Amino acid sequence: MKVKVAILGCSGRMGRNLIQAAHEHENIDLVGGSVRASSSFVGFDLGELAGIGAIGLTASTELNQLTSADVFIDFTSIEATLENIAWCKKHNKALVIGTTGFSAEQISLIKTASDLMPIVLAPNTSVGVNLMFKLLEVTAKAIGDYTDIEIFEAHHRFKKDAPSGTAVKMGQVIADTLGRDLNKCAVYGREGITGERDKETIGFATVRAGDIVGEHTAFFADLGERIEITHKASSRMTFALGAMRAAFWLSEADNGFYDMQDVLGLK
Numbered sequence: 432m433k434v435k436v437a438i439l440g441c442s443g444r445m446g447r448n449l450i451q452a453a454h455e456h457e458n459i460d461l462v463g464g465s466v467r468a469s470s471s472f473v474g475f476d477l478g479e480l481a482g483i484g485a486i487g488l489t490a491s492t493e494l495n496q497l498t499s500a501d502v503f504i505d506f507t508s509i510e511a512t513l514e515n516i517a518w519c520k521k522h523n524k525a526l527v528i529g530t531t532g533f534s535a536e537q538i539s540l541i542k543t544a545s546d547l548m549p550i551v552l553a554p555n556t557s558v559g560v561n562l563m564f565k566l567l568e569v570t571a572k573a574i575g576d577y578t579d580i581e582i583f584e585a586h587h588r589f590k591k592d593a594p595s596g597t598a599v600k601m602g603q604v605i606a607d608t609l610g611r612d613l614n615k616c617a618v619y620g621r622e623g624i625t626g627e628r629d630k631e632t633i634g635f636a637t638v639r640a641g642d643i644v645g646e647h648t649a650f651f652a653d654l655g656e657r658i659e660i661t662h663k664a665s666s667r668m669t670f671a672l673g674a675m676r677a678a679f680w681l682s683e684a685d686n687g688f689y690d691m692q693d694v695l696g697l698k
């Protein structure tokens with residue numbers, strides 16, 4: 432069975448990779464994509480946008496032109512995603528959300544919407560990162576109570592949110608495993624006379640530079656030794672292929688709130 436998919440934000444860095452991944456996927460039938468009404472890419476062939484040659488589908492401005500899709504994939508911005516959720520809820524469509532940077536309040540809105548529609552919310556759709564979340568859980572359980580935990584992430588100069596959604600989720604996984612409240616123990620950057628490190632804290636450090644696709648490391652450091660768990664993405668296609676897995680999985684799911692751990696059977 433092929434799943435009919437539409438890509439929202441299809442002229443973006445991820446959007447273009449998602450078009451290619453969907454077009455080439457044996458279980459996915461790409462039916463269209465959307466861009467902002469003011470975009471210079473309105474009416475462009477999606478294949479041309481993705482650099483794979485014309486495929487006979489053009490960029491729409493209205494989700495109403497994409498009603499033949501069963502699953503929508505959204506890697507856009509917070510504002511756009513919240514609007515897209517409202518549309519998908521009204522039209523009974525499933526939604527894979529890759530957009531990052533949501534506040535706790537926005538995440539609860541998304542969870543409420545998922546009572547009436549199937550949603551996968553995943554700050555990182557790569558298989559490797561989701562396996563890393565598992566490794567973090569195991570490591571935190573074993574040595575998290577007595578090691579210093581720091582999370583480092585690096586991304587390209589165009590990224591708008593910090594720390595990355597993936598880094599926040601890494602912190603969340605570790606904090607949950609250790610019974611800590613991330614809102615209370617997170618330290619976002621340090622400057623000046625900071626004093627000695629509080630052992631309960633989880634530190635975050637961010638780099639924004641050039642064209643880095645996405646790098647994440649968790650440090651579990653003791654005196655005399657440390658473990659570093661690192662994931663490096665070298666192509667956005669890894670996120671796009673993970674999003675296709677999520678779309679295929681979600682097409683058969685009931686209304687509800689899911690993540691990539693559900694999609695990959697890692698729970």
Ligand SMILES: NC(=O)C1=CN([C@@H]2O[C@H](COP(=O)(O)OP(=O)(O)OC[C@H]3O[C@@H](n4cnc5c(N)ncnc54)[C@H](OP(=O)(O)O)[C@@H]3O)[C@@H](O)[C@H]2O)C=CC1
Pocket residue numbers: 439440441442443444445446466467468470506507508510511528529530531532553554555556557592596670
């Ligand atoms: N979950 C994951 O694995 C990954 C998540 N991401 C996340 O995905 C999101 C997009 O990343 P990326 O592709 O690099 O970003 P881009 O800025 O390249 O793409 C975003 C796209 O969304 C469109 N868009 C933004 N706001 C609106 C709006 N209000 N209405 C309509 N369209 C809108 C943009 O259109 P325009 O250009 O006209 O503004 C653009 O085409 C980010 O939140 C990023 O963190 C990224 C990579 C992997």
Ligand SMILES: O=C(O)C1=N[C@H](C(=O)O)C[C@H](O)C1
Pocket residue numbers: 531554555586590591594595596597598644645646
């Ligand atoms: O904006 C990006 O590029 C990425 N964003 C995601 C995040 O915020 O974690 C995932 C990936 O690392 C790339």
